[in-house]
Amino acid sequence: MRSKSEYVLINFVKVNYLLIGIIVGSLLLFVFVYPQSVNKYVSVPNVPFRLGLDLLGGTHLVYQADLSKSENKSDAMQGVRDVIERRVNFFGVAEPLVQISGTDRLIVELAGISDVNEAIKRIGETPFLEFKETKADTQAIFDAQQNGQRLNEDPLQSTGLNGKHLKRAAVVFDQQTYQSQVSLELTDEGAKLFAEITKRNLGKIVAIVLDGEVISTPVVQSEIKDGNAVITGKFTPAEVKLLATRLNSGALPVPITLISQQTIGASLGAESLAKSLKAGVYGLILVAVFMMLFYRLPGVVSVIALVVYVLIVLTIYKLIPVTLTLAGIAGFILSLGMAVDANVLIFARMREELKAGKSLRASMHEGFSRAWLSVRDSHVTTLIGAFVLYAFTTSIVKGFALTLGVGVLTSLFTATVVTRNILNLIGGPKLENKKWLF
């Protein structure tokens, strides 16, 4: 049997470890959340917060696809999504979002994009590849156009072979010239057409036209029956790659229309970010001051727990990562007020027990154990709200629901475990006759 003093000692050492754990953990979290603070001394990888487009500036687009003529609707939608994703990837936007919503909607989110109008144009465009042949008076028209005449006439005529006959485009290198080219593989029907076209145009030009612009004018050397063609020309490797990708991404399988647009300018985004950060700092200070004034020593402890709470939550935002929108930051600030809710419940209960004449230790114990049911129940109801909000609303509101939900869960931990351990540590026998502190 150990003596009582030994138990106290063991207890003290154990709690001390926990406290050290909390302190060291908090420091690590702080460094992770705000690496700029220590970057002079050690280099800590800076995982940035992910900001939503209402803080970065950007656009949220909703497209409606017309699926009335397609048989396999989900395939058609996948096709639309793939094509648009490939187009969007060219904008150089960090982490663009292209997402099917419901059966026939497509959501495109581009954060931090500078020219929304251009992006909308590019998303909606239909790259149109066409093979054209010469007419009897092609040369005449061409000469006249050089002198500014007959500008409305097309020197070339369509062959009926176009992008829909394309199976695949790829970048290849010419073994002799080391030039990069785009090779085209045609469908069976396309190959048949191409064979006829090359046959009747032997020794003549067959122009390859993309979006109305002649991009290559090869001269037919022989009849081509295997359905393979090559686009050559004075292209840089980057241009060849872009061309192949555009051809591959091809035309949209079904027509789409833009039905909703929400665009936020970069300056408004930056302003909102600055303002919401300010609101967050003031919110934190107000809550902290109130807790310390009203609950004195336990209040100070709850503020420490609140700081730990903020560090954990910000780390979670970085790790998941949670996309922070304006509403999301509002959810975070709101959760600051709610995070101390559990502490308020516990401390209020503690005071009651103290008033009833119990010892400090017993009161603390009672406070934590009796308040637990209320703490649990009140948190669960808020979580129900956050969950429904997350599942059934638009992306702007989702951010709010997510930060609120993460906050409520985290505060359950900080307001109980962290507060309890610190209080246990300082609430030794020495404080037994200093109950005014509580």
Added chain:
Amino acid sequence: MVVLNMYKIYTIMFWVSILLAASAVVVVLVFGLRLGVDFKGGSVLELEFTNGRPEIEAIQKSLSDFKDLSLTPSGTNGLMIRTGELSEQNHQIVLSKFKTAFPSSGLEERKFDSVGPLIGNELKNKSITAIILVLLGVIIYIAIVFRRLSGVLPFWAMGLAAIVALIHDVVIPTGAFALLGYFYGVEISAVFVAAALTVLGYSVSDTVVVFDRVRENILRGRFKDDFGTVVHKSIMQTLTRSLNTTFTTLLSLIAIYLFGGESIKYFALAMIMGIFLGAYSSIFVASPLLVWWNKRAR
């Protein structure tokens, strides 16, 4: 004697609440709700003229090709243009008209929202579904948690009392926003629904804390008094806590209201009203209902 007077306060406040909620419903019916574009469809273009806003008349003149535009100045240099759904093409035309008519005004596009009527309707339906789901979730949760009180109260009593309090907490701010919309043009947008749903979750948690205490007091048989007195004593025991958590939450909301900027201000206002009412209604709406049902059940 003191307790008797307290009961009078409950009765008075209960009827005050009923009156407030009823007038909120009347206000909504008379003035209607001013819905934002995200619900009713249409477009809003928010512009900022960094070198000073041109005269509204001059702006109207330059945009005379477009019908049904409503122009409202905002702030010192801002301008809001509201219209029916504006296609991307027309949106660009409007912008270019500004650039040619007022080349040195320092025009900056702050925000452009354009929502088709279909999406607006969907959002409306989604919001209503979400609210109903939260109500259902709460009533089920409370029914499960408080089922052991079935000897004293019908099993649905606490859930239903909480729901009545919830409706009270959401109806009154909605009425207030109908007034704000009618007199100051404040619109109800998707974030208002987020506020309403959060208030639902938060307000019920307030009620739950009081009910928890009622349950504890009954199960432990600490009071030999009648049910009404038990409820009153439970309210008094939880009062400090209710006031304090409401206060800390209100503090963060006031910070958002004051410093969070224009676009989030009314969201904070809706939450401030809802959360205040949430604490109030657990005492003066949900609890009196419980006592009343207990009397009738006997």
